[in-house]
Amino acid sequence: MSDSARINELGAHAGASVTVRGWVTHLRSSGKVAFIVLRDGTGILQTVLVKNQVPPDVWERFAELTQETCLAVTGEVKADARAPGGYELGLTNVEIIGTSPLDYPIQPKEHGVDFLLDNRHFWLRTPRQVAIMRIRNEIEMAIHDFFYQRDFLRVDTPILTAAIGERSGLFSTEYFEEGNAYLAQTGQLYGEAAAAAFGKIYTFGPTFRAEKSKTRRHLTEFWMIEPEVAFADTHDNMRLQEDFVSFLVQRVVERRKDELKELERDITKLEHISAPFPRIDYTDAVATLQKKGSSVQWGDDLGAEDEALLVEDYDRPIFIMNYPKEAKAFYMKENPDDPRTVLCNDCLAPEGYGEIIGGSQREDDYDKILHRIREEKLPEDAYDWYLALRKYGTFPHSGFGLGLERTVAWICGVQHIRECIPFPRMMHRLRP
RNA sequence: UCCCGAGUAGCUCAGGUGGUAGAGCAGGUGACUGUUAAUCACCCUGUCGGGGGUUCGAGUCCCUCCUCGGGAGCCA
Numbered sequence: 001m002s003d004s005a006r007i008n009e010l011g012a013h014a015g016a017s018v019t020v021r022g023w024v025t026h027l028r029s030s031g032k033v034a035f036i037v038l039r040d041g042t043g044i045l046q047t048v049l050v051k052n053q054v055p056p057d058v059w060e061r062f063a064e065l066t067q068e069t070c071l072a073v074t075g076e077v078k079a080d081a082r083a084p085g086g087y088e089l090g091l092t093n094v095e096i097i098g099t100s101p102l103d104y105p106i107q108p109k110e111h112g113v114d115f116l117l118d119n120r121h122f123w124l125r126t127p128r129q130v131a132i133m134r135i136r137n138e139i140e141m142a143i144h145d146f147f148y149q150r151d152f153l154r155v156d157t158p159i160l161t162a163a164i165g166e167r168s169g170l171f172s173t174e175y176f177e178e179g180n181a182y183l184a185q186t187g188q189l190y191g192e193a194a195a196a197a198f199g200k201i202y203t204f205g206p207t208f209r210a211e212k213s214k215t216r217r218h219l220t221e222f223w224m225i226e227p228e229v230a231f232a233d234t235h236d237n238m239r240l241q242e243d244f245v246s247f248l249v250q251r252v253v254e255r256r257k258d259e260l261k262e263l264e265r266d267i268t269k270l271e272h273i274s275a276p277f278p279r280i281d282y283t284d285a286v287a288t289l290q291k292k293g294s295s296v297q298w299g300d301d302l303g304a305e306d307e308a309l310l311v312e313d314y315d316r317p318i319f320i321m322n323y324p325k326e327a328k329a330f331y332m333k334e335n336p337d338d339p340r341t342v343l344c345n346d347c348l349a350p351e352g353y354g355e356i357i358g359g360s361q362r363e364d365d366y367d368k369i370l371h372r373i374r375e376e377k378l379p380e381d382a383y384d385w386y387l388a389l390r391k392y393g394t395f396p397h398s399g400f401g402l403g404l405e406r407t408v409a410w411i412c413g414v415q416h417i418r419e420c421i422p423f424p425r426m427m428h429r430l431r432p
Numbered sequence: 433u434c435c436c437g438a439g440u441a442g443c444u445c446a447g448g449u450g451g452u453a454g455a456g457c458a459g460g461u462g463a464c465u466g467u468u469a470a471u472c473a474c475c476c477u478g479u480c481g482g483g484g485g486u487u488c489g490a491g492u493c494c495c496u497c498c499u500c501g502g503g504a505g506c507c508a
Binding site for chain 2: 025026028029030031032033034035037046048050051052067080082083084102103105106107108109110111112113114115169186207209211212213214215216217218219222223224301303304305346354355356357358401402403404405406407417428
C-alpha cells in the first residue's frame with residue numbers, strides 16, 4: 001500500500017512507494033521508455049515508465065494519455081538530477097481519473113493575451129499563474145498578520161451601498177423599494193465610523209469602479225485594504241504605510257523565493273525596500289518636474305508621466321504629499337500651513353508601477369466638510385450619517401487604501417494586473 | 433471618450449510595387465531504452481474579423497463597422 005503525497009513533499013518520501021495525483025502537462029516517449037510530467041498545484045513531477053518493468057496493460061495506458069488527463073500514478077521516489085525538482089517517480093502503476101480530449105487550448109508555448117484571458121479557467125493551471133497566486137495569497141496573509149500584530153480590528157463593510165464614495169463611475173442595481181443600490185467603490189466612509197467605535201481598524205474587500213479605463217493598471221473589480229486610525233495625523237499615516245508596505249515585501253522575499261524565481265523577479269530590487277520612504281511635497285514636486293521639462297502647473301493633478309519622472313530617481317516607493325484640494329476628494333483635511341492644499345499622500349511604487357496607495361488625514365470639522373460636500377454637489381442626504389460622525393465626538397483620524405492587485409503586480413514584477421487576480425473583471429470582460 | 437497599433441490554420445506568426453495563401457507548434461501515422469516545450473520521416477489543417485467599393489483580378493488599395501492590445505484621462 002502506498003501513501004499519497006503532493007509533489008512538493010516528495011523529498012521526504014525518497015525510496016518509498018508513493019501515489020501522486022495530478023494532471024499531465026507533458027508527454028515524451030522514446031520507444032520503450034516514456035516520461036509523464038505531472039502538475040498538482042504544488043510543483044512539477046517527472047515520472048518514468050519503462051516498458052519491461054511494468055505489466056503490459058500499464059505500459060499500453062501511456063498511449064491513451066493526453067495533455068491535462070487527470071491521473072493517479074504510483075511508484076518509487078528517486079533522487080535524480082535530471083528531473084525538475086530533483087526527484088522523479090519510477091512508475092509501477094498509472095490510473096486514469098479523468099480523460100481530456102485532444103483540443104485542450106493551452107499549449108506549452110507562447111500565447112496571446114486575449115486568448116489566454118478567454119481561457120483564464122485553464123490559464124490558471126500554468127506555473128507562472130500558480131506562482132503569482134501563491135504570492136497574492138502570501139501578501140493577503142501578511143496583511144492580516146501585520147494588522148493583527150498591531151491590534152487593528154478587521155471590519156467588513158457593505159458592498160451594496162447608497163450613492164456614496166468616490167466620484168468615478170458607479171455600477172448600479174435595483175434594490176427593492178429603495179431605488180438603486182451601488183456597488184461599493186470604497187469602504188472608507190464606513191471605516192471612519194468603525195474607527196470611532198474600535199480605534200484602529202482595517203477593511204479588506206472587493207471594490208468596484210465603472211471607469212472606462214483600458215490600461216494595465218485598472219480593473220473594474222479590485223481588492224482594497226483600507227486602514228483607518230483614530231488620533232493619527234497625516235505623518236502617523238505615512239509611517240504606517242511605509243511600515244506596512246515594507247512588511248509585505250519582506251514577507252514575500254522571505255517565504256516565496258521559489259515563486260519569485262519562477263517569475264524571474266529581480267529580488268535585489270525588493271530586498272532593500274524598507275522605511276522610511278522619501279516624502280516629497282506636491283509643491284516641491286511641481287518645481288522638480290518643471291526643471292525636468294514637464295509642463296505641469298501648480299494646481300494640476302500629476303499625470304502618469306509626471307509620476308514616472310518623480311519615481312525614477314528612487315529605488316523604493318515614494319510619498320507625494322499635500323496636493324491642491326481641487327485635485328482631491330472632499331473628505332481630506334485642509335492643510336493648516338497652506339489652506340490651498342489638503343493633508344494627503346499618494347504612495348508611488350518604483351520601477352514604473354505607479355500609485356499603490358492613496359491616503360489622507362480626514363476632515364474632522366463639521367462645517368468644513370459640509371461645505372466641501374456642497375462644493376462638489378454631492379447628494380447631501382446620502383451623507384447624513386457620515387456628517388453625524390463630525391457632530392457627535394469628532395476626532396482627528398487618518399487612513400489609506402492599498403490596491404491589492406497593483407501591489408501584487410509590483411512585487412511579482414508582472415506587467416499587467418489582470419494576471420494578479422484569479423478572474424479579472426475589465427471593461428469588456430465578464431467571463432470566465 | 434480620445435490617440436496609436438493589430439485582426440491570416442486549433443495556437444504563434446510570415447505573406448515588397450494587386451495575380452488566387454505558407455512556416456513553426458498542436459494533431460495523425462511510424463521509428464527510437466533517459467527525455468527536459470525530446471528528436472527524425474511522412475500526412476492533415478483556411479468564410480485571410482464583418483460589410484461595401486475600385487479592378488479583368490483584392491489577404492494586399494479605398495470606405496465603414498466590429499473586436500483586441502498599448503497609451504491618455506480617472507484612479508488603487
